[in-house]
Amino acid sequence: MKRILLTISYDGTAYHGWQVQPNGITVQQVLQDALEKILGVRPDVTGCSRTDAGVHAREFCCHLDCEEKFPDEAFLSGVNSFLPDDIAVVDCKTVSPDFHARYAAKGKTYVYNILNSKRKDPFLSRYSWRIERPLDIGKMNSFCEKIVGKHDFYTFSSSGRTVTDTVRTVSECYVKREGEMVSLYITGDGFLYNMVRIVTGTAVAVSDGKINPEDTEKILSSHKRELAGMTAPAAGLVLQKVYY
Amino acid sequence: MKRILLTISYDGTAYHGWQVQPNGITVQQVLQDALEKILGVRPDVTGCSRTDAGVHAREFCCHLDCEEKFPDEAFLSGVNSFLPDDIAVVDCKTVSPDFHARYAAKGKTYVYNILNSKRKDPFLSRYSWRIERPLDIGKMNSFCEKIVGKHDFYTFSSSGRTVTDTVRTVSECYVKREGEMVSLYITGDGFLYNMVRIVTGTAVAVSDGKINPEDTEKILSSHKRELAGMTAPAAGLVLQKVYY
Structure with a gap:
């Protein structure tokens, strides 16, 4: 074998x-x-x-x-x-026979794609979350910077989580705009259930002025899911790379 | 009204x-x-x-x-x-009340997308025809140049055609490569049933050396569908623009 x-x-x-x-x-x-x-x-x-x-x-x-x-x-x-x-x-x-796809993974990069446009695009709807109102990339990045590092991400996970250890290290997180496409890139050693989608929903709430990025630490330590933003729709999320 | x-x-x-x-x-x-x-x-x-x-x-x-x-x-x-x-x-x-979407159309541009790659891409399969073997853009264009102009395109239409006048004017036709995507652009005053897909299939047959582009006029005047190339799959075809 x-x-x-x-x-x-x-x-x-x-x-x-x-x-x-x-x-x-x-x-x-x-x-x-x-x-x-x-x-x-x-x-x-x-x-x-x-x-x-x-x-x-x-x-x-x-x-x-x-x-x-x-x-x-x-x-x-x-x-x-x-x-x-x-x-x-x-x-x-x-x-090697003892390699394990899950346990050997040192990290992963996810990309979340937001189509920031008033115009519906049938060729992108499968692959993005469309938001009509303007997004503030600067504000979104001020939140993204704050979640880089080793944190307890319990607040940024859904009740369906299957693990008890909710501490993860995010090594990189930033938002970039290319034309109408706003993409959130996040790399970490592991991700909790719905974590990238909640991080994205929170970045959007920060852009909308509903969450102050200065409160990120407080939100992380609160363990109160309702203090973070919404869970962004599944369609925008792509697992981009797995590192071994 | x-x-x-x-x-x-x-x-x-x-x-x-x-x-x-x-x-x-x-x-x-x-x-x-x-x-x-x-x-x-x-x-x-x-x-x-x-x-x-x-x-x-x-x-x-x-x-x-x-x-x-x-x-x-x-x-x-x-x-x-x-x-x-x-x-x-x-x-x-x-x-105006006498405008007609079909009869007022002066022309249309179609694009046919070929993914020229050995690698299957689940994000492009809905929107392209994948061909693994290398395509010769120069050869394809030598065929495309020959169909520009006013011709009887009977040979380049399928039996399901609903018109009797099969003369159309193609004002532009060329192939362009961007990375692994090879796209055929064609603009004309009108198109017969399956015409763009048969033009594309013929351009590919020319690239493969199965049809000599110098025979294009002969193929056009033959009215023999079997002398042209295959009908390229529907997925690669996009109606890009309608001119009024």
């Missing part, structure tokens, strides 16, 4: 997130279906994280074990031909 | 083209549903052209008549709120 690290990319619009679950079709399930056709047996595939329903991944990593006889290339061309258009295997390599 | 010219934009993936038809949901039907909610009566909406199933429009024009009391702005904000995310009204203005 050998362990394979697969890098996949997907448009999450049609899926109930990564993880197999009873209520809807998931990326993991569709990927396992395709792998089964190549491998002859249904593999267990372990992902680097869960992603929510409707969230996208430019790069999502997962591992599985298979017999030595399957060349790495079989995963790229073979599995892709059994996957729908909205999921692609983009890289594949053999890793 | 007054006549309204609506400019809409749509991701055509989910639709069986523009025109209402019995076998599937169409853009016209969904737009009329939304308009009915605003106007109180179901309007007849006349489009600038038919588009095929799966084809997109950055800009598609259509006209309808309504009572004077509805301000133009009602179409922008009101109708948009009743339309799904993949269709948007982007402009609206009152025109």
